[in-house]
Amino acid sequence: MPRRGEPLRKLGFLTIGRFDDANPGPGIEETLEVIERAEALGFDSVWLRDRHLQPGISSPVAIMAAASQRTSRIELGTAVIPLGLENPFRLAEDLATVDVLSGGRVNPGVSVGTPMMYDHYKTALYPDTHDVEDFSKERVLRLLRALRGEPVSDFEGVVGIERxxxxxxxxxxxxxxxVWYGGGLESAKWAGDQGVNYLTSSVVSTEGTESRDFATIQGEQIDAYRAHHPRPESARVSQGLVIIPTDSATDDQIRRYREYAASRFDRTTSPQGPRRMLFSPDYVGTSDELADQLFEHAGFQRADEMAVALPFSFEEADYRQIVTDLAERLGPRLGWTPTA
Known part of the structure; x- marks a missing residue:
């Protein structure tokens, strides 16, 4: 767990893969080029968001398949696939196929619960069963059983010439x-009990805590996860925050980055919505400043890996600058070593 003087084991970043819905090709190609560049810069992983009915990555498994043929080393993750829109049986087939193609580099992050905006498209997704679908953690267990090779059929044999x-x-x-799973305190305990890896993000549930400090809550949830994991010494925990290094940024970029963070700050001051979710501030500054802040962050102190979340609405040149500074400036200050 990285404290000052201790290395951050793995560094990656998370992208939404935006595109123009009238001409999606260039945006999707840009995402693949970002992954190629990440490997060249020595990142350990790239994580893909999953957005449905939006001009962003709706099929991360397909993107990973393409990226697997243009890279050779970097891990390819999803953060996260909402299993409410998936059949775990079929998803297991797709994930396993891409994992074989990639040489074992796929890291599937998943979530459960009623899909976002479900009422608006549930009849298109599940015409006959939309009111009885089970969106519980059982969907994760079904996926895990399929990926582990447990039987999904009661027949084995040959029919004609087909086996x-x-x-x-x-x-x-x-x-x-x-496989990775994220969520609040109870989800952290459940992920530990199941022995899956734990994803954290820039939003936490305040359920089960008296604290109102984001970093403290995130640290408590990671501690609970490890306490429930049967092999805590080998459990993987990844922290995901919006972090924007400015070392090589222009004055205009720095101004826009700070305005972006300021526009989102109010939501970090108190829990939001019926689920009482608390958002992390966005971190903007030089790599020296950011490293000082992260070494004091209770969540960062307990994580093994970091997947920095890239902002949604920046330009290609901004992402290039941020990703480069992450690899060449901030990462080394956190004790991370790029892979040659």
């Missing part, structure tokens, strides 16, 4: 151990 097996094909050993 059938009981488990999802292809089977990719080790993929189930790279």
């Amino acid at each position: 059938f097996t009981r488990r999802v094909q292809p089977h990719s050993p080790g993929l189930a151990d790279r």
